[in-house]
Amino acid sequence: MTDRISPPSSAVVVGGGLAGVTTALRLAEAGLAVTLVEGRPRLGGLAFSFRRGDLTVDNGQHVYLRCCTAYRWFLDRIGGTALAPVQDRLDVPVLDAARPAGSRLGRLQRTALPVPLHLAASLATYPHLSLAERASVGRAALALRGLDPADPALDGVDFATWLHRHGQSPRTVEALWDLVGVATLNARAADASLGLAAMVFKTGLLSEPGAADIGWARVPLGDLHDTLARTALEAAGVRVVTGTRVKDVVRDGHGRWLVGTDAEQLDTDTVVLATAQRETHALLPDGALDAPDRLLSIGTAPILNVHVVYDRPVLRRPFFAALGSPVQWVFDRTDASGLTGGGQYLALSQSAVQDEIDAPVAELRARYLPELERLLPPARTAAVRDFFVTRERTATFAPAPGVGRLRPGALTRAPGLYLAGAWTATGWPATMEGAVRSGLTAAGAALAALGRPHEHPLKEAA
Template sequence: MKPVSAKVIGAGLSGLSAAVTLAQAGIRTELIDAAPQAGGRCRSYHDPQLGLTIDNGNHLVLSGNAATARFRETIGATTPLAGPEHADFAFLDLGTGERWTVRINDGPVPWWIFSTARRVPGTAFADYLPLSRLLGHAEGRIGDRIATKGRVWEHLLEPVLLAALNTTPADSSTALTGAVLRETIARGGRAMCPRIAEPNLAAAFIDPAIAWLAKQGSDVALGRRLRALTFDGDRVVALDFGETSEPVAKDMAIILAVPAWAAAALIPDLTVPDDHRTIVSGHFAMPAPAGAPAMLGLINGTAEWLFSFPDRLSVTVSAADHLVDTDRETLARIFWADICAALGLEEPMPKWQIVKEKRATFAATPAQNSRRPPSRTRWSNLFLAGDWTATGLPATIEGAIRSGETAAGLAIHSLSR
C-alpha cells in the first residue's frame, strides 16, 4: 500500500521537486519551510532599494538539464528560460579589451575545436585534447589531471568551471567535473545552451510549483521551523516545531530538504559537507543597453559574469570568500566600473544592491564530495534531499531537482511495500 501522506521539510528547489514527485504519485503531501517564502537560495524578492524584483543570485541552467526540464513541464511553467539558440559563450578580457565568442556546434562530434572562428582566439585544436582527461569518473583534483594555465584554461575552462563548481577549479573534484562535462559538452551544443530565468527565478520555477501543488491538494506551510526530530527504533516518530510536537503516522514519509548544516543539527551522526563557498552578486537598476549580450564572461575583472535583463544589469562572482568582508558600496563601485567597461557606458552608478550568500554551495573538492550522504538514511521513513546530498553533480539547480526526485522515489518505494 502506498504511504497515505508525506511531509517535506524545506521548500527550496529540492523540497519542491520532492513534493511534486510525491503528489504526482497520489501521495497527500505537506510542504513546510521556516522562511516566509518558498525558494530557498533560488528565491526572488522585491528589493525596495532598487524598486525591482530580483533574484537572490544569478542562477542559470543548461538546455541538457533533463530533471530541470521534467520539473518545469510537470508544473506547467510557461515563463520561458532566456538564452541563445546555440551554445555561444561571449567573453571579454577587461585587461586587454579582447572580445571573443566560443561557439560549440550542436552535435556531439566536437568539430568546433577545429574552427578558428569558434574556439578561443590564439589556440589550436590540440590545446583542447587534454579535456578528455576530465571526462572519466575517477576522483582527484583537476590541477593534478590537467595543466591549469594557458589560453584555453584562462579564457574558457577556468571561468566556466568556476561558475559550475563555485570552487577554485584547480582544487575541484574531477568526479564532479566529469559528471558535468559528460552531460553537457560531451553531448554537444544542444545540451550546452545557457538558459537564464527571466524575468526571475520565482516566475520560472517557484511560483508555478506552488500553484501546481495547490491544485493537487498539497498543503504549503511557511514560517514553521522544525526544531527537532524524535526517533524510536528505525523510525522518526515525531516532529517538534517548537509550539507543537506532531506525531508521525506509520504510513507517513518524511523528507528532509534543508541545508546541510541544518540537517546535521537534526539527525544524529550525520556526515555532511562542512566547507562552503560564497557567491556575491551585484544588481543595478538600469535596463540593458541595446545590443548587450544576455550573458558575458569577464576575464581580469572583479565581476566574472555579467547578465543583461530588461530592467537591470547584474553581475556574479563565484568562490567569492575573498570579497565577503568588503564594504557593500565599495563592491558596487567596483562592479559598476566593470559593467561600464564591458558595455561601453559612461553613466553614473544607478541604484544598486549587493547580495552576499556566504554558504551558497559546498566546496566542490574531493574531500567535501566524499562527505555527501545518500538520500536513504538508517531510519525507514526518513529521506534526505538537497544539492549537498550524493547526487553525483556539484551544487546546481539540476542537482537539487534530481535529489528531490530521488528522495521521493525512495519514500514511495519503501513505504508502499
Template structure:
C-alpha cells in the first residue's frame, strides 16, 4: 500500500509529536497510506503513559503502571494487530473479585444471549446479597434502555443516579464502584451518567465477549516500541526517541515548523500533536492559545491521579492473573510474573493499582508501602509468609481526564484551528473514556482528517463489536429515549 523509491520521496510528509498510543496509531495509518512519517518521542521507549521503564534492580522493563484492556476495545485491537503483537494480549473470559477474607466472586460468560450472558455467574456472585442483586439488575435494565448521548446524562453525576435507583450501599461498594472507578479513573460522584451508561452498554451488555479482560504478556514498552520502529521503518518512516519538541512555530493559521530542545528545526506538510493535553500549552505560542477557545478549553481539562506499585517477593504466591479487590485501599492486583510467563520458583511479582488515588498523592512513601503490603497480606495469605525483595511506586498526578459531568464540552475535535495541524490524544473527542482504546481512536481520527483532506479514503475508526442477541434489539431501541 505504501509508495517506495521516487514515488515515496514525492509523498507528503507528516511530523508526529508524541509516541504514545495516539501518536503511534496516527503514524501507522499515515505510513500505510504512503506518507513519509517522522515520529518524535521525548522518552527512550514508546507507549507514553502505557509504557515501561528499565528497573535498575531487576534489570528489566517494568510497566509504569499495569494496564488492562477489554475485547470491546476494537481500535486498540486493530492497532496491535497491525503491529503484529495482538497475540501478546491474554484475554480472560472471567472477571474475578476478591474479598479481604479470601472469598472470591466471578463474573463469567455463558451460552445465554447478550445482555444475559453473565447472568448465571451474577446470580452466584457471593459478595452480593439477593437484595443487592435485584437493585443492580433493575439499574442495568434502565441503563440498557437509555440513550447515553442525551445532553441530560452528560450533566448528571452517576452517584446521584445510583441514589435515585435505590442501590444498596453494598451494591455501590462492591459492584458499581470497583467496575467504574477503575475503568473511568474517577470517583462515582465525578463520573457523568453518560460515561457510566456508555461503559456498561459497550463493555458489558452489547456483546458476550465485550467484557473479556486483556492482560499484556509482555511489558507495555515491548508491545509498542520495537514493533512501531519496525513498522514505520518498513514503510519509509522513522522514529526518533529521546527527542523533545520545544515549540511549535505558527505563521498565520498554519504551523511553520517545530523546534527541538537542541535547536534543530523540522518542517513537514502535516503535523500531528499527540502529547497530553496539559503539554500543549508549553508547545504553542501564547498568542495562538489566547486567540481561540479551542486551545483554552484544552488547558482546562481536569486530570485525575492513579497510583501503581510493583512488589517482588522471594517465593511463589497464589494469586489470580488479575483480581479486583473489594473493601480495601488496593483496587486491583495483577500477578505480573505469572502473566509474563516467569518461573514461579524465581519468586513472584505482584502489581497493584489504585485509581482516582487522591488520598495517596502526598502520603509518605514508606507509610504508603506499609498500607499496601497490609492490604496484599489481607487478601493473599502467601504474602504474609513471603520476604519482600524489592518494590517500586509510580504516582501519576495527572494520569487521565476526569469523566466528570460537563467534560465533553472541553474535549476538542481532532481538527484544530491551524490548517495543517491535527490533534490526537485520548482526551480529544473520541466518545470513549481516557483509555488506550480512546488514544488509538483519536490517532485514527486524526489520521483520517489528513487522509480526507488529501482526497484519500479512510474507513477508520474500526466499528464497535456488533450488538448481538437481545442486546441487538434492546440497544437499538435506546436511541429513541
C-alpha cells in the first residue's frame, strides 16, 4: 500500500503592497504554494519609486520609527535593514519661521534616560513653547500614558477635544502635537480619533526611550519594496504575477476558491485580499462580512509631495520640520535619488492637505518656493533646476473619530478568505507598520485554519 500524498495547500494573495508581500512571504515560508497577484507593474503599493529623467523619485517621503517592529522585521526579512537605517537618537530640528524677530531653530531630542525622563530635557528647552506651555505638555503626556488606545470609547472622541481638556493651548497643538500627529496620522488633532492618537504618542514617545528614533530609506523606496521584496518572494518560492488585476473571487461547489484574472483562473484553498478598502469591497464575495458597506464608510486622506531640485546645496541637515509656514517636513533626497552635478534635491512632505491636493503646479510653485527661501537662506541665491509634485489623493485611510468600529479584522465569515491592508483593524494608523502587521495577522489566521505550525515573528505578539 502506498501513502497518499496530499497536494500542498495553496494560497492566492491579491495585492502586492507591503501587506500582500508580507502575507505571501509568511504563507510560503510555512510551505504553501503561493501566487501573489498585483495589478500594477511593480510591487510596493503606496510606497514606490519612479524615474524622472536621471532621477529616481519616491511617490512620497516615508519614515518609520524604531518602535515599528513589524516594518523592521520586514526590512530584515528582505535584506533591506542597512538601506533604511534608524538615527542613533531621536533628533528633529524644528524651524519656526513665524517669529517677528526672525526664524528660530529648536530640537526635539531624547536622552538615554528612562521614559518619560528621556524627553524631559528637550521639552524643558524647546524654544517654540512658553515655560507654562512646556509644563502643560508634560502633564498631558503623563495623562496620555494612562489611556488604553484599544478602549472603544476613545475611538469616538477627537484628539483636539482631549488636548483642550488637558490644558493644551492652540500653540502647543500647533508646535508639538500636530507637528508629530499630522505626519504620523495624516490628520490634524481635530480630525483624528483619540484612540489612534493615543496609540501613536504612547507607543512612539512613551513606551521606550528609543521608540521614536526615526528611520528612512537612503535608497529609492522601490529598491526595497519592489526589487528586494521580489527577490525575497521568489527565493521563498512565491509565484509573483505583476501587471495583472484580479477581477473576481468566487467559491466553487467544492469549497475551493477561484480567483479570476484576464489571463487565468487560479484554483486555491486560501485567498488573502491585501487590497485597499474600496477594491476589497468590490472583490468580496456575498456574505463574507456582516456589514460589507462599512468598508465604504472608511474615508481617505491625501498626501502631497513637493519636489525641488536646486543647482547647489541649500540645506545641511538630512531633514527638518517647519512651524509658522505651509511647509511641513523637508527631506534631502539628493543621494537617494541619484542626483549628480553638485545640486540638491529636496522633497517636502505635506500631509492632510485636503485644500491643496488638487492645486495647479504653478500655484504650488508660487506658494512653496518663496517659503523655502524664507526657511533656508541659501535657497535665495540658488537656481531651481526642477520643480514637480506627486499627489496621492488616497494616501491613507482617514483616522477620523469612529473609524475604529469600521475596520474589519483579518477573519471573514467565508472559510479560507482573509483580509489584510493598513486599513484593517491593526490598532495602528495607515502606516508601513500597520500594513506589515496586517499581513502577519492574516497569514497567521490562514495558517492556523489550515493547522500549519507557525510562529509570530514579533516578540511582543508571541
